[in-house]
Amino acid sequence: MYTAGIDIGAITAKAAILRDGELLATAAIPAGYDRARAAGRVLELALAQAGISRDQIVRLIGTGYGRVLVHGADRTVTEVTCHARGAHYLCPEVRTVIDIGGQDSKAISVGADGRVLEFVMNDKCAAGTGRFLEVMAQALEEDLAGFGALALAASRRVTISSTCTVFAESEVITHLAAGADKAALAAGIHEAIATRLATLVGRIPVRDVVVLTGGVALNVGVVRMLEEKLERRIVVPGYAQLAGAIGAALIAYTDVMDR
Amino acid sequence: MSRYPRLQSLQEISEVMKRYYVQRSIMARLRPVAYVTSGAPVEILEAMGILTLYPENYGALCGAQGAAVGLCQVSESAGYPADLCSYARSHLGAAMSPKQAPLHGLPRPDLLVCCTNICGTVLKWYEALAEVYRVPLFVLDVPFQRTTPPEPHIVAYVSEQLHELIAWLQAHTGRRLKQERLRQTLQYAREAVSLWQEILAFGQHRPSPINAPDLFVAMAPIVTLRGTRKAVECYRHLKAELEERVARGIGAVPGERYRLLWDNIAIWYRLYRFFRPFMDAGACFVADTYTNAWTVALEVDEPFTGMALAYTGVFINLDLSTRLQTIMKLARRFQVDGVVMHANRSCKPFSITQYEVREALRAELGLPVLILEADMTDSRLYNDGAIQERIAAFLESL
Numbered sequence A: 001m002y003t004a005g006i007d008i009g010a011i012t013a014k015a016a017i018l019r020d021g022e023l024l025a026t027a028a029i030p031a032g033y034d035r036a037r038a039a040g041r042v043l044e045l046a047l048a049q050a051g052i053s054r055d056q057i058v059r060l061i062g063t064g065y066g067r068v069l070v071h072g073a074d075r076t077v078t079e080v081t082c083h084a085r086g087a088h089y090l091c092p093e094v095r096t097v098i099d100i101g102g103q104d105s106k107a108i109s110v111g112a113d114g115r116v117l118e119f120v121m122n123d124k125c126a127a128g129t130g131r132f133l134e135v136m137a138q139a140l141e142e143d144l145a146g147f148g149a150l151a152l153a154a155s156r157r158v159t160i161s162s163t164c165t166v167f168a169e170s171e172v173i174t175h176l177a178a179g180a181d182k183a184a185l186a187a188g189i190h191e192a193i194a195t196r197l198a199t200l201v202g203r204i205p206v207r208d209v210v211v212l213t214g215g216v217a218l219n220v221g222v223v224r225m226l227e228e229k230l231e232r233r234i235v236v237p238g239y240a241q242l243a244g245a246i247g248a249a250l251i252a253y254t255d256v257m258d259r
Numbered sequence B: 001m002s003r004y005p006r007l008q009s010l011q012e013i014s015e016v017m018k019r020y021y022v023q024r025s026i027m028a029r030l031r032p033v034a035y036v037t038s039g040a041p042v043e044i045l046e047a048m049g050i051l052t053l054y055p056e057n058y059g060a061l062c063g064a065q066g067a068a069v070g071l072c073q074v075s076e077s078a079g080y081p082a083d084l085c086s087y088a089r090s091h092l093g094a095a096m097s098p099k100q101a102p103l104h105g106l107p108r109p110d111l112l113v114c115c116t117n118i119c120g121t122v123l124k125w126y127e128a129l130a131e132v133y134r135v136p137l138f139v140l141d142v143p144f145q146r147t148t149p150p151e152p153h154i155v156a157y158v159s160e161q162l163h164e165l166i167a168w169l170q171a172h173t174g175r176r177l178k179q180e181r182l183r184q185t186l187q188y189a190r191e192a193v194s195l196w197q198e199i200l201a202f203g204q205h206r207p208s209p210i211n212a213p214d215l216f217v218a219m220a221p222i223v224t225l226r227g228t229r230k231a232v233e234c235y236r237h238l239k240a241e242l243e244e245r246v247a248r249g250i251g252a253v254p255g256e257r258y259r260l261l262w263d264n265i266a267i268w269y270r271l272y273r274f275f276r277p278f279m280d281a282g283a284c285f286v287a288d289t290y291t292n293a294w295t296v297a298l299e300v301d302e303p304f305t306g307m308a309l310a311y312t313g314v315f316i317n318l319d320l321s322t323r324l325q326t327i328m329k330l331a332r333r334f335q336v337d338g339v340v341m342h343a344n345r346s347c348k349p350f351s352i353t354q355y356e357v358r359e360a361l362r363a364e365l366g367l368p369v370l371i372l373e374a375d376m377t378d379s380r381l382y383n384d385g386a387i388q389e390r391i392a393a394f395l396e397s398l
């Protein structure tokens, strides 16, 4: 039996297909401005990878900000619930999920069964989100993965004091104009985002194992600096970016089994 | 909206409030008008026949009518910072530009009475008003209450100022305070407060016949008409209607599944709309800290000590541990399943304790708490997408 989950985020559209509750295929593409189309496309890609057709999917669940745009979804579930379930699937010992999304960051306290016990989300501000990192990477003309590596290679850190993404960007430009070292700036930027995240995470009781999900998990700079701030090891499971879609597909599977 | 039966008495209260504003603007030509803060000892002014008006209530009205943002911009361009309480910004905006304000602003005041038991904002706000209108200002200084009951010297200090207030009002209006009138006014206020307590207690029923947004509409008279017969009448009717609902097993939210507690001031520009996703999920806000702030009983026999105690002990003038106890008591008494806190950008004294309270609610009662950032009247600080997302995730986790 096949179930599917589609996660339409602020930046990326992701899909996951399960066979009898086990991960079979995934896909991820930029969400673009036409989210409804991206939802259809990303599912097609995952279906092709799985080698099955749309009508073989028994149940489909949409999640993420654009979840209402997932055409043909049987129901929608929020990202918080889906990321918790997905992270639990990828790492069953998880008790704390940190998800850094494009426009939202969240810290979720998870029960032994993958249920949400409690969660907090960032203030209504882009600081501490994937968007912040993206803007900064662009300012330094780096791609996301390279940006993190650059930060880790730095021997110094330039402190970025503005919380606001827009002001932080102009701060970075000022530093660049003053001849600051690019790696030191990258390190400072990563530290700024890690500090914001650590504050957010501190609002729930943090228990091991801590798992990082969402696209930003691919950035080693953020992972290391967050570990430093939280004084804990952080696990980045394979498919971290797809945790939301996997969680949605899992919930779809449980829905069917509970019927 | 039809799935959620409206209470008839709320319609009556809305009518009363409409008339209140119209009547007061007519009567303002005949009687002295005082602007008062929401925590001011209005019974004294009421008993002296001085018309009272509440800029804060007016701010809420601007919010509810969607006029607050425009008015805030007026005061912001005059130099008031965007971090200032949006009631103050809305009202000052209305004072500066009455043409674009609901009801063309409030009638001009003859006097200003500012009581500092709610915040420090009102002090500067009223000083600004004194300058705009060139009218005398009385500041009733109420110290922060760190113990319950408050230290005796605080009670003595406040009670002495109440006498000063009377003398000041007499000097400025030529009106005398008749003890008999004060007694009668206090009696009405006491009765209204005790009816209000009973109304709030209805939330203990399962299902609850009343939901927080209903209370936000219903509260206007306990704030603005306390000490009048009208308030007592409104609340008698509401109480009777609630009794009937209970007798017939009618809940404010059909199919009540979750019972929640609300913290902080209402989000006036989305009064019912905000609660819609909760209602749809069968979640009823059976208690709240906001409307509960008007339940401090007044003593008739020792009027001055009684008023001093009541006005010192208002919710946001209390220390953290007393506030915590109040909230815990509400949570237990109303058997709630979770708490939603509005982190209100405007009202710092109300919001400042929220993270501590959240910790305690979780540790001691195991209750999930959702904190939502917004503002009571400035809708520019409300991000609907983000808020809907948090509400949906919270409801899923219950």
Ligand code: SF4
Residues within 6 Å of the ligand: B056, B085, B086, B087, B088, B118, B119, B120, B121, B122, B346, B347, B348, B349, B350
């Ligand atoms: S800061 Fe709070 S208490 Fe003070 S006037 Fe504004 S809303 Fe009222």
